[in-house]
Amino acid sequence: xxxxxxxxISSELNQKELQQLEDAAARTILFDEESPEMTExxxxxxxxxxxxxxxxxxxxxxxxxxxxxxxxxxxxxxxSFLSRLIDAALxxxxxxxxxx
Numbered sequence: 232x233x234x235x236x237x238x239x240i241s242s243e244l245n246q247k248e249l250q251q252l253e254d255a256a257a258r259t260i261l262f263d264e265e266s267p268e269m270t271e272x273x274x275x276x277x278x279x280x281x282x283x284x285x286x287x288x289x290x291x292x293x294x295x296x297x298x299x300x301x302x303x304x305x306x307x308x309x310x311s312f313l314s315r316l317i318d319a320a321l322x323x324x325x326x327x328x329x330x331x
Contacts, residue, residue, distance in 0.1 A: 302316075
């Protein structure tokens with residue numbers, strides 16, 4: 232997960248897009264039956280599902296300098312990012328064949 236602030240992305244957006252983000256941030260969050268506010272218990276269940284669903288094993292790989300710079304640019308959690316990227320790539324048969 233990458234957390235960013237307006238300052239981090241302001242250079243990438245035009246004035247209209249920045250205004251839209253500021254307007255959205257100022258809106259009040261409205262909860263309803265279909266999307267209720269999460270309680271501490273609901274958050275705990277959600278977290279436990281995430282922890283039980285993913286099982287990871289440690290592996291040592293050699294990365295090119297470019298791959299290392301690119302992945303580390305995503306900040307904390309970049310190794311999880313790499314894991315998901317590799318999983319997605321392995322599901323693409325054409326990409327796997329291309330890289331052999």
